[in-house]
Amino acid sequence: MPAMNMIEALGSAHDVMMERDPSVVVFGEDVGYFGGVFRVTAGLQKKYGKTRVFDAPIAEGGIAGTAIGMALYGLRPVFEIQFADYIFPGFDQIFSEASRIRYRSAAEWAVPLVIRSPYGGGIFGGQTHSQSPEAFFAHMPGVKTVIPSNPYDAKGLLIAAIEDNDPVLFFEPKRIYNGPFDGFYERPVTPWAKHPLAEVPEGYYTVPLGKAAVAREGNDVTILAYGTMVHVALATAEAEGVDAEVIDLRTIVPVDIEAIEASVKKTGRCVVLHEATRTAGFGAELAALVQERCFYHLEAPVVRVTGFDTPYPHSLEWTYFPGPARLGPALRKALED
Amino acid sequence: MMCQVYSNKGDKLKGRQLPIMYSDRARGFFSISGNLGTQYPQAVGWAMASAIKGDSRIAAGWIGDGATAEGDFHNACTFAAVYRAPVILNIVNNQWAISTFSGIAGEELTTFAARAIGYGIPGLRVDGNDALAVYAATSWAADRARSNLGPTIIELFTYRVEGHSTSDDPSAYRPQGAGAKWPLGDPIQRLKGHLVALGEWDEERDRQLLDQLGEEVRTAQKESEKLGTLGNGHYDDVSSLFEDVFEELPWHLREQRDQALAEAEAKR
Numbered sequence: 001m002p003a004m005n006m007i008e009a010l011g012s013a014h015d016v017m018m019e020r021d022p023s024v025v026v027f028g029e030d031v032g033y034f035g036g037v038f039r040v041t042a043g044l045q046k047k048y049g050k051t052r053v054f055d056a057p058i059a060e061g062g063i064a065g066t067a068i069g070m071a072l073y074g075l076r077p078v079f080e081i082q083f084a085d086y087i088f089p090g091f092d093q094i095f096s097e098a099s100r101i102r103y104r105s106a107a108e109w110a111v112p113l114v115i116r117s118p119y120g121g122g123i124f125g126g127q128t129h130s131q132s133p134e135a136f137f138a139h140m141p142g143v144k145t146v147i148p149s150n151p152y153d154a155k156g157l158l159i160a161a162i163e164d165n166d167p168v169l170f171f172e173p174k175r176i177y178n179g180p181f182d183g184f185y186e187r188p189v190t191p192w193a194k195h196p197l198a199e200v201p202e203g204y205y206t207v208p209l210g211k212a213a214v215a216r217e218g219n220d221v222t223i224l225a226y227g228t229m230v231h232v233a234l235a236t237a238e239a240e241g242v243d244a245e246v247i248d249l250r251t252i253v254p255v256d257i258e259a260i261e262a263s264v265k266k267t268g269r270c271v272v273l274h275e276a277t278r279t280a281g282f283g284a285e286l287a288a289l290v291q292e293r294c295f296y297h298l299e300a301p302v303v304r305v306t307g308f309d310t311p312y313p314h315s316l317e318w319t320y321f322p323g324p325a326r327l328g329p330a331l332r333k334a335l336e337d
Numbered sequence: 338m339m340c341q342v343y344s345n346k347g348d349k350l351k352g353r354q355l356p357i358m359y360s361d362r363a364r365g366f367f368s369i370s371g372n373l374g375t376q377y378p379q380a381v382g383w384a385m386a387s388a389i390k391g392d393s394r395i396a397a398g399w400i401g402d403g404a405t406a407e408g409d410f411h412n413a414c415t416f417a418a419v420y421r422a423p424v425i426l427n428i429v430n431n432q433w434a435i436s437t438f439s440g441i442a443g444e445e446l447t448t449f450a451a452r453a454i455g456y457g458i459p460g461l462r463v464d465g466n467d468a469l470a471v472y473a474a475t476s477w478a479a480d481r482a483r484s485n486l487g488p489t490i491i492e493l494f495t496y497r498v499e500g501h502s503t504s505d506d507p508s509a510y511r512p513q514g515a516g517a518k519w520p521l522g523d524p525i526q527r528l529k530g531h532l533v534a535l536g537e538w539d540e541e542r543d544r545q546l547l548d549q550l551g552e553e554v555r556t557a558q559k560e561s562e563k564l565g566t567l568g569n570g571h572y573d574d575v576s577s578l579f580e581d582v583f584e585e586l587p588w589h590l591r592e593q594r595d596q597a598l599a600e601a602e603a604k605r
Contacts, residue, residue: 025389051389057419062378062412069382075389096372105360105368106351107581141582165584210587254587
């Protein structure tokens with residue numbers, strides 16, 4: 001089985017689905033001829049032609065709006081928003097239209113589309129190339145939100161998202177496109193090549209939406225994480241010598257409540273970890289779910305470890321980033337209380 | 338359609354939409370949103386999809402004079418022009434957006450049809466109260482779309498005689514009786530006059546047709562009212578509230594449905 005990084009795995013998912021299903025079309029800013037600024041769609045236009053893989057004007061509202069029209073017609077558009085920070089001009093089309101067309105038409109119409117977007121920080125992208133806006137979409141009835149943490153899942157989840165008959169937000173943590181970044185930013189970068197989850201089948205397979213994975217089994221504390229933060233959790237647990245169970249949520253809507261409950265009831269302690277800002281972040285939802293369902297199993301308050309409630313900084317990136325320096329003390333606190 | 342207006346037990350949209358926000362897929366009529374302008378780029382996308390598939394179907398979208406100020410209008414025009422989408426983009430310029438006259442959408446300086454020029458799209462400005470002119474312009478645009486010549490923008494110049502809605506009082510912001518003074522007339526009366534002058538139609542047949550159509554609507558209304566109205570016998574299947582959010586019901590909506598059913602049970 002070939003080793004793929006996230007970019008290659010995502011490209012392969014596109015390739016597999018375009019080959020299998022002629023209704024899959026791919027477009028977005030710089031996506032066609034150039035193959036995307038992160039190269040995810042490289043080679044697709046050459047292979048499948050300009051009719052199915054094409055560049056879009058710089059108008060995210062227009063991209064989202066026309067994709068909805070294509071989905072209504074019967075295509076399965078997969079479109080890229082170049083950075084998640086730029087999704088907001090398309091927000092109205094996603095929130096007021098795509099998410100509700102099935103509902104408002106009593107299922108007469110459906111909108112099977114996938115919105116892919118590189119997201120998250122750790123790349124010195126400043127406040128316009130680093131944000132994690134997943135909570136806005138988790139708050140939205142009618143869309144699913146997926147955030148993969150490794151190449152194997154990225155491909156399988158993207159294929160499942162393309163086959164899904166509802167709109168799916170697919171956020172790709174760009175810091176782990178090329179390697180599993182664990183938050184120890186001063187250490188050399190590790191590539192995906194030797195990672196077991198970089199072994200990606202070349203053909204078709206799916207990873208189901210709405211199912212979490214246990215990234216590390218442990219007994220003392222549960223860490224709920226997704227995307228880049230899964231690797232931060234794994235490395236920090238190792239560094240702190242903590243027997244943590246790391247749950248990689250993979251999909252945040254619908255979230256895998258059974259996996260969360262099973263783990264927290266086993267460990268009795270829970271740390272919620274995400275890169276996005278703290279207030280009303282998805283961690284607040286997770287903490288509330290754990291409190292509602294596992295209260296009598298909890299031996300300590302649920303701890304949130306998140307980005308700060310500031311815009312994403314440039315020079316102070318590592319002060320903002322919820323890396324091992326923030327997670328480590330939080331784990332100790334969860335274990336001591 | 339009448340059941341949809343009443344949100345009653347016969348409403349195929351399950352009581353989810355305001356009156357007249359119909360959906361009729363079988364007739365190629367898309368679900369009306371209620372947001373302004375959002376459906377314009379969707380019409381373009383639908384048309385693009387037809388072209389991508391190599392089909393011959395074309396799309397038509399309508400927007401009001403006021404909503405041409407929305408970004409979605411400009412997105413739709415850009416995409417329609419760039420991809421030469423087989424779409425007819427109609428602008429119904431009835432000169433009033435609730436209380437706001439079309440000048441606030443930029444009409445004092447130019448026409449809405451003239452905006453087409455900036456996008457490289459042919460733009461027509463038609464007397465929207467002249468049914469034959471509207472038909473001719475639309476046919477021309479449809480032929481262009483079907484011949485792969487791309488989009489057309491048609492400004493339909495007309496006048497909103499009545500209020501924006503039944504809760505709107507136009508006398509608060511424009512002279513009383515202004516509607517009656519509109520010089521380009523009522524489009525149906527004008528068409529009738531034209532047909533009568535040609536000898537294709539007469540007053541007697543006109544009266545008969547009006548009676549017949551009035552009876553049809555009244556019958557539909559009465560039939561529909563047997564299935565309830567919003568105030569008295571609306572669509573009331575509690576579990577339907579949770580259907581169609583997604584194709585399949587996820588766990589959190591299952592739980593919320595059970596809660597709603599329990600609340601409904603407790604009320605009984």
